[in-house]
Amino acid sequence: MAEKDRELEAIRTVIGALDPLDEQEKSRVLEYVLKRLQMAAVRGPSQTASQVSSVPSATRPVADIRSLKEEKQPRSANEMAALVAYYLSELAPDGERSDTINANTLRQYFKMAAFRLPREPKQTLPNAAAAGYLDTAGRGEYRLNPVGYNLVVHALPREGGKSAGAVAAFRGARMKTHKRTARKKKTGR
Numbered sequence: 690m691a692e693k694d695r696e697l698e699a700i701r702t703v704i705g706a707l708d709p710l711d712e713q714e715k716s717r718v719l720e721y722v723l724k725r726l727q728m729a730a731v732r733g734p735s736q737t738a739s740q741v742s743s744v745p746s747a748t749r750p751v752a753d754i755r756s757l758k759e760e761k762q763p764r765s766a767n768e769m770a771a772l773v774a775y776y777l778s779e780l781a782p783d784g785e786r787s788d789t790i791n792a793n794t795l796r797q798y799f800k801m802a803a804f805r806l807p808r809e810p811k812q813t814l815p816n817a818a819a820a821g822y823l824d825t826a827g828r829g830e831y832r833l834n835p836v837g838y839n840l841v842v843h844a845l846p847r848e849g850g851k852s853a854g855a856v857a858a859f860r861g862a863r864m865k866t867h868k869r870t871a872r873k874k875k876t877g878r
Contacts, residue, residue: 717843726778754781758802761845766799766807770817772835773798773865775841789830790814790823 707715761810763769773795775788787794792811799806807813814831817823822837 698778720842754798754802758804761775761841763804763845764847766813767817767822768818768845769799769802769804769812770795770831771822771833771837771840772845773802774823774831774837778833789826789832790860791829 823831
């Protein structure tokens, strides 16, 4: 009986915490919790294994970095760096798991994922940090931040959308046009 009471109390706590959130927020929280607890899905007594395996891929465990890369389809080295950091901090087996990555780790996981190595692998992590996906953790080490986490979990794969590089190029072109227009107004030309 005490076990059932503990379960009911846990259910009340979870529902109470999720209650103020909208449907998408609840979904993201539950998805994260399932991943964090390394649970693919909760199988009810009437569910068969095939019903559980039909759960969206975001809640199924990923076998390796190459499978994750194929599922998420990163388009740039910066996105791939965020993906590697996510894999190592959230999905990797216990012996591989790490909260930080460095250039050597990045090179190793790019190769394991069959993702093209950048010309300057040591520069990839600072670039991914500048893009907002990673935070520095000291001495060449980087850590996935919430922006990088959200990129991997919620924005990848991009369907028909522009890559982060295309968006940055568009913003840069727009800023140049804006500056040119402002200069013309100022000089009267």
